[in-house]
Amino acid sequence: PHDSICGCSVDEVHQEMNLSGFDEKIEAMKKLLTEISQKMDSLNLSDEDELELSETVSKASAEIGKQHPDKERLKDFICLMKRILAPLALSSLSGASTAVNDIAEQWVRQLASFLA
Numbered sequence: 001p002h003d004s005i006c007g008c009s010v011d012e013v014h015q016e017m018n019l020s021g022f023d024e025k026i027e028a029m030k031k032l033l034t035e036i037s038q039k040m041d042s043l044n045l046s047d048e049d050e051l052e053l054s055e056t057v058s059k060a061s062a063e064i065g066k067q068h069p070d071k072e073r074l075k076d077f078i079c080l081m082k083r084i085l086a087p088l089a090l091s092s093l094s095g096a097s098t099a100v101n102d103i104a105e106q107w108v109r110q111l112a113s114f115l116a
């Protein structure tokens with residue numbers, strides 16, 4: 001049977017539902033990583049931050065490309081990308097909005113959604 005009356009078993013259907021949600025997040029994350037990679041030069045980051053963001057995007061992309069990505073490693077990469085982008089995003093939230101700040105804010109929000 002799929003579930004007991006209280007619905008607390010973890011069977012194949014439950015696992016499949018969890019995986020399909022994870023797969024959707026993975027696809028969205030692939031798109032976001034591609035966008036960040038393509039637009040990174042326009043962010044006016046310090047050389048150090050740009051290098052760190054570039055390396056993190058590459059590592060996250062490699063992890064996503066695996067048959068069974070490690071969720072904890074992905075969380076670590078997401079947190080690191082958020083840390084690098086947060087100062088730009090905060091400028092947007094404080095009213096000093098520019099296109100770059102708005103993009104960074106959007107990316108930080110999307111990255112945060114992957115952690116939910």
